[in-house]
Amino acid sequence: MNTALSWKNERVTTEPCVSRRALLVCAPYYADAQTLQKALSSDFPVQVFADLNLLAANVGDEAGAIVLTEEALLGSVQQLGQALDRQPSWSDIPIILLASNRNRAGKDNSLARRRLPASASNIVVLERPLSAGSLASAVASSLRSRARQFDMRDRLAELADERSRLHTLLENIPVGVCFMDLQGRTVVSNPLYERYVPGGTIPSRAGEQAHRWVAVDSNGHQLAPQRFPGARALRGETVGGIDFCHSSPDNGESWMRVSALPLYDAHQQIMGAAAVILDINEEKQAELALRQFNETLEAQVQARTQALAAALSQLESESAERERAQEQLRHSLKMEAVGQLTGGIAHDFNNMLTGVLSALDLIRRRLDKGQLDGIPRYMDAAQSSALRAASLTQRLLAFSRRQSLDSKPLPVNELITTLYDLLDRTVTEQINLTLDLCAGAPWVLADANQLENAILNLVINARDAMPDGGVITVSTQAIKVCELRAELEALQPGEYVRVEVRDTGTGIPPNLIDKVFEPFFTTKPQGQGTGLGLSMVYGFARQSHGRLAIESVAGQGTVVSIYLPVAQPHQAQDNAAQGAIAPGALQQILLVEDDDAVRMLNRDVLVELGYQVTVACDGQQALKILETLPHLDLLVTDVGLPGMNGRQLAEVVQQLRPSLPVLFVTGYAEGAASREDFLGANMQMLTKPYVMQDLADKVGHLLQGAAR
Numbered sequence: 075m076n077t078a079l080s081w082k083n084e085r086v087t088t089e090p091c092v093s094r095r096a097l098l099v100c101a102p103y104y105a106d107a108q109t110l111q112k113a114l115s116s117d118f119p120v121q122v123f124a125d126l127n128l129l130a131a132n133v134g135d136e137a138g139a140i141v142l143t144e145e146a147l148l149g150s151v152q153q154l155g156q157a158l159d160r161q162p163s164w165s166d167i168p169i170i171l172l173a174s175n176r177n178r179a180g181k182d183n184s185l186a187r188r189r190l191p192a193s194a195s196n197i198v199v200l201e202r203p204l205s206a207g208s209l210a211s212a213v214a215s216s217l218r219s220r221a222r223q224f225d226m227r228d229r230l231a232e233l234a235d236e237r238s239r240l241h242t243l244l245e246n247i248p249v250g251v252c253f254m255d256l257q258g259r260t261v262v263s264n265p266l267y268e269r270y271v272p273g274g275t276i277p278s279r280a281g282e283q284a285h286r287w288v289a290v291d292s293n294g295h296q297l298a299p300q301r302f303p304g305a306r307a308l309r310g311e312t313v314g315g316i317d318f319c320h321s322s323p324d325n326g327e328s329w330m331r332v333s334a335l336p337l338y339d340a341h342q343q344i345m346g347a348a349a350v351i352l353d354i355n356e357e358k359q360a361e362l363a364l365r366q367f368n369e370t371l372e373a374q375v376q377a378r379t380q381a382l383a384a385a386l387s388q389l390e391s392e393s394a395e396r397e398r399a400q401e402q403l404r405h406s407l408k409m410e411a412v413g414q415l416t417g418g419i420a421h422d423f424n425n426m427l428t429g430v431l432s433a434l435d436l437i438r439r440r441l442d443k444g445q446l447d448g449i450p451r452y453m454d455a456a457q458s459s460a461l462r463a464a465s466l467t468q469r470l471l472a473f474s475r476r477q478s479l480d481s482k483p484l485p486v487n488e489l490i491t492t493l494y495d496l497l498d499r500t501v502t503e504q505i506n507l508t509l510d511l512c513a514g515a516p517w518v519l520a521d522a523n524q525l526e527n528a529i530l531n532l533v534i535n536a537r538d539a540m541p542d543g544g545v546i547t548v549s550t551q552a553i554k555v556c557e558l559r560a561e562l563e564a565l566q567p568g569e570y571v572r573v574e575v576r577d578t579g580t581g582i583p584p585n586l587i588d589k590v591f592e593p594f595f596t597t598k599p600q601g602q603g604t605g606l607g608l609s610m611v612y613g614f615a616r617q618s619h620g621r622l623a624i625e626s627v628a629g630q631g632t633v634v635s636i637y638l639p640v641a642q643p644h645q646a647q648d649n650a651a652q653g654a655i656a657p658g659a660l661q662q663i664l665l666v667e668d669d670d671a672v673r674m675l676n677r678d679v680l681v682e683l684g685y686q687v688t689v690a691c692d693g694q695q696a697l698k699i700l701e702t703l704p705h706l707d708l709l710v711t712d713v714g715l716p717g718m719n720g721r722q723l724a725e726v727v728q729q730l731r732p733s734l735p736v737l738f739v740t741g742y743a744e745g746a747a748s749r750e751d752f753l754g755a756n757m758q759m760l761t762k763p764y765v766m767q768d769l770a771d772k773v774g775h776l777l778q779g780a781a782r
């Protein structure tokens with residue numbers, strides 16, 4: 075060992091392992107190297123080099139400290155200088171220089187220091203000789219400072235990592251971010267922000283460019299630049315999203331939402347602000363599109379509603395128009411029917427009245443001249459005309475379903491069989507009339523006279539449809555009309571007999587078939603048909619709770635069917651037992667009639683027939699007269715009277731004179747359509763017009779009945 079270097083042999087105590095980083099030692103003298111190795115290796119990892127260049131080659135980042143004896147600097151220090159220069163910026167390796175002032179005057183160790191390369195800055199010079207403790211303490215202190223450098227390095231590395239992560243985040247985040255200084259100038263920003271704010275200064279401070287930015291609040295009101303979020307943040311406010319519309323000549327209009335917050339320094343002084351910009355262009359466009367859609371939707375709905383309302387009102391007006399047109403059509407059809415009806419009635423009545431009036435006129439002239447010859451002829455003519463008129467009114471009443479029907483159970487097959495002779499006489503020789511009557515001898519509820527009349531009418535129609543002859547079949551069938559068919563057939567469900575008159579005649583063209591039931595509709599030549607036959611049969615069938623149906627094929631023939639309700643068999647009245655009518659024997663009759671002429675004529679007829687007659691013109695007068703009449707055999711009264719009607723009068727009179735016979739004489743009376751319902755005990759009805767014999771028969775029957 076170099077004796078120049080003497081180590082005090084004392085025990086070295088160092089802080090336990092401050093750092094395990096290598097302590098690089100260079101001591102060219104072997105003895106020094108031994109001593110240093112010995113003094114330090116128990117506490118520190120020591121690498122000892124005899125040559126400085128060798129040490130320089132081993133100086134890496136992880137070197138803890140360098141210990142040099144002054145003798146190590148006697149050669150070139152260049153390589154050590156280069157090794158120190160290669161160190162990273164944070165690294166400043168401590169160098170402990172063990173100086174030897176033994177040969178120097180005083181204790182100036184600056185010479186030794188100056189031998190170190192210029193890049194060595196962290197130097198501790200220790201005077202030799204020194205104790206092992208001092209050396210260890212200096213080494214420990216240097217290693218601690220070196221450890222702080224490593225800490226700093228690690229912190230810097232962490233910071234660099236953090237910065238890199240932040241940078242990556244800022245580069246890739248889909249929002250614009252900026253940190254600005256107090257003047258609103260960008261300090262740190264990401265590319266997106268730079269794209270939004272190319273000038274690098276916030277809009278409120280952007281001078282000329284400011285007009286490109288329009289900010290609106292949540293109510294859509296435009297904000298002044300001092301209310302922009304950047305400006306407010308620089309005044310210390312934290313500002314939530316404010317919507318901006320930015321217009322640029324290149325990209326047109328785009329929408330963004332900007333938030334900002336102030337940044338403070340360590341003294342709580344505002345040092346700038348951070349701003350975040352969110353692209354809301356798509357959202358705004360969608361919102362705009364939605365608003366436009368809503369507006370157009372509203373407009374569309376409104377337009378559609380209007381169109382619908384217009385269509386509806388047009389429909390309503392069309393429907394009203396159609397209704398009006400239909401009403402007009404119905405009205406004109408009605409008027410046509412009424413016109414046809416009244417025209418027909420007027421025409422036929424005029425003919426008949428002319429017959430009656432002319433005959434009466436001639437009779438008067440003959441009587442004036444005292445000539446009686448010819449009078450019976452005129453009277454016959456007048457009577458024939460009047461009877462035709464009577465038949466006409468009868469048929470009209472039948473059609474209007476207001477004739478007075480005497481509906482009774484009838485053996486319908488029997489009735490037809492009895493009628494056969496009359497029917498056969500009515501048709502021509504070329505026509506073969508056959509009957510095809512069902513088994514079971516059914517009974518129907520109907521007025522016998524009217525049924526006969528109806529069948530006769532149908533047979534005459536069939537005859538007229540077969541000028542060159544053919545076959546007429548009158549048949550009956552029992553029919554059950556079930557619930558289902560009832561409506562179709564316009565009948566109540568139940569049992570019916572269908573009386574059919576079938577011919578092989580001309581048939582009816584389809585365009586006329588709907589008209590044939592109309593009164594006065596006829597295709598027959600003037601004077602041959604009145605057009606009342608079918609309408610009468612139709613009215614009769616309906617009034618009898620039945621139905622009339624017609625089927626026809628032009629050129630083939632026609633079937634007309636009368637449906638009549640089935641009745642229970644009924645004991646036929648023995649009219650024959652009543653015998654001949656005895657002439658009047660001055661029985662007392664009270665005659666009530668409001669028509670003066672009819673009253674006068676009826677009284678004369680009754681007097682003529684041999685009765686005593688008292689007359690009254692209404693019910694009141696009749697009751698007064700009744701009080702003065704000690705005896706009364708018969709009340710003959712009109713039904714349609716002013717005030718109390720004939721039916722009511724009959725009831726009052728029968729209370730006063732029980733079982734007094736009553737004869738109603740009526741043209742047409744509401745409520746008298748069904749005799750069964752109308753007539754009470756000891757009551758009979760005679761329908762106007764009638765001939766004297768009819769009146770004589772009815773009065774005679776009633777008085778005979780009362781006498782029995």
Ligand SMILES: Nc1ncnc2c1ncn2[C@@H]1O[C@H](COP(=O)(O)OP(=O)(O)OP(=O)(O)O)[C@@H](O)[C@H]1O
Nearest residue numbers: 535536539590596597598603604605606607608632
């Ligand atoms: N069996 C039938 N075949 C062909 N046409 C018929 C037949 N029955 C009725 N018609 C047609 O119906 C019309 C009306 O008949 P309807 O019996 O009501 O009157 P009319 O026979 O002409 O006159 P009226 O019966 O009053 O003498 C007839 O004019 C005829 O055109």
Ligand SMILES: [Mg+2]
Nearest residue numbers: 531535607608
């Ligand atoms: Mg006819």
